[in-house]
Amino acid sequence: MKVAALIPAAGSGTRLGLGPKAYVEVAGRSLLAWSVAALAPHADEVLVALPGGLALPRGVPARTVVGGATRQASVQQLLRATDADVVLVHDAARPFVPARVVQDVRAAAQADGAATAALPCADTLVRADAPGSARWGEAVPRADMWAVQTPQGFARAVLLAAHAQAEQDGFEGTDDAGLVARLGARVTLVPGDARAFKVTTPGDLQLAAALARTWDT
Numbered sequence: 001m002k003v004a005a006l007i008p009a010a011g012s013g014t015r016l017g018l019g020p021k022a023y024v025e026v027a028g029r030s031l032l033a034w035s036v037a038a039l040a041p042h043a044d045e046v047l048v049a050l051p052g053g054l055a056l057p058r059g060v061p062a063r064t065v066v067g068g069a070t071r072q073a074s075v076q077q078l079l080r081a082t083d084a085d086v087v088l089v090h091d092a093a094r095p096f097v098p099a100r101v102v103q104d105v106r107a108a109a110q111a112d113g114a115a116t117a118a119l120p121c122a123d124t125l126v127r128a129d130a131p132g133s134a135r136w137g138e139a140v141p142r143a144d145m146w147a148v149q150t151p152q153g154f155a156r157a158v159l160l161a162a163h164a165q166a167e168q169d170g171f172e173g174t175d176d177a178g179l180v181a182r183l184g185a186r187v188t189l190v191p192g193d194a195r196a197f198k199v200t201t202p203g204d205l206q207l208a209a210a211l212a213r214t215w216d217t
């Protein structure tokens, strides 16, 4: 059974403000290089979606495709470029995902057809009282709430069908498991890890740099 790691890395990194995020370095290594290193041992091939006109950072062993205007479009390009039976989709922006999480997602994807890393919610959750408002509206019970991470693993045929349906419906999601779930298919939640957080803001870079000092998983 062939497994491909698909790494969408074509984002512009607007919130971070340092140019395309995948190229931003932590401890002398790009976020993309950290992410590829985390996934590569668990896949037969690694494919990366890059912003148009940019090349892979030095020392990143992967095939490349040009990404799309949205994350979803970038994943679609990656899906079209592989014939693997199982795909592991992982954001370049999550450089520190432990091997245990990748292994568990891969195993669950092979067993169930669709799986994602996710963390049970530890914080109190509240909905704002109106869209865009910063005022407390209604608390949302956090029991049974999970924060979804990557990697996410799928039988490639399942994810292809989910993307095709989303495109037909004009539906734009924020991840791939959501596209599969909206088809009514079962998606297994695999316990993720807080260290697999998404580097989004300048403060996250500080956390990532601290983590890089002791990283060996």
Ligand code: C5P
Pocket: 007, 008, 009, 010, 011, 012, 021, 022, 049, 067, 068, 069, 070, 071, 072, 074, 075, 091, 092, 093, 094, 198, 200
């Ligand atoms: O923007 P966000 O942080 O949600 O992006 C998640 C991942 O999707 C990042 O690794 C980013 O590079 C990737 N992405 C992409 N193509 C886009 C937008 C985002 O590959 N058009």
